[in-house]
Amino acid sequence: MEIRQLENFIVVCKELHFTRAAEKLGISQPTLSQQIRALEDELDVPLFDRVGKKIRMTQAGALLLEHSIQMLRQLQNAQDSIAEFRSGQRGTLSIGALPSDMDYRITSLLVQFHAEFPKVKLKVVSSTDVLSQVLDNEVDIGIALTSAPDERLVQLPLSREEYVLVVSSKHEWADRESIPIQDLRRVQTVMFPEGFTGRDLIDNWSRKHGFTVETMMETASVTSIIRLVRANIGGTLIPYPLIQAMGDQEMRCIPIENDPPSRSFEIVYRADRFLGSPAQAFIRQTIDFFKNEPPVV
Structure with missing residues (x-):
């Protein structure tokens, strides 16, 4: 054989x-x-x-x-x-990450890793199903939404993030310091289409509170969502660290009172996969990166 x-x-x-x-x-x-x-x-x-x-x-x-x-x-x-051992920490490290978070949030993390391991080629793969990428050995490490325990995986918690209402500085609610949940019934929004992870999270949360978020436009691109919100087409619901990473001065973040929607992240890799020192360093840097992100204010 x-x-x-x-x-x-x-x-x-x-x-x-x-x-x-x-x-x-x-x-x-x-x-x-x-x-x-x-x-x-x-x-x-x-x-x-x-x-x-x-x-x-x-x-x-x-x-x-x-x-x-x-x-x-x-x-x-x-x-x-x-x-x-032979190459002195050369090679390739592949990372799976959610599209929006890859685009806006982890660039500084990638820069930090490259500074420490300039000879390692880092490949970041965008996917809405990071767990499948990890389980199918398509990537070495995944930054994914928290999932049920799986004996095939090592799952390390990273952070819990609250969603906020994001509106244009021209929006009638732009000066609000916070918003009650029930007031979200009256705001028109720009959101991801149904079936997207973030949209499903918001829909499940709003149904729990007895209403459905009203959408004026739907798009699969977070960049388009932000441009439409900036144009004051409507507001949107986005995790606070993600909108903070964009650094857009024309946007206003309004915390949601009492029971805001939230999501949690974890870093995952196969339990039976060899991880060299670059991969282990990336995991440590990722944990520190998420730990130091700003809380909702």
């Missing part, structure tokens, strides 16, 4: 189609089929049921897939560890 065989086996399991898998691997379909048959002969058990052109994994195939992924991950961990 060879590493290449297992790598090709995993691709067949994902595609469940020999021709597509062979195309993805850049080898011929007969060569791939021969490799899988060799595995089956060695293990003395069928790994796939073949029904015409369709295939599906057998129970033995599912077991081999689980162990193959673990073996290849351990091999990658060993290679990463040795590469760090």
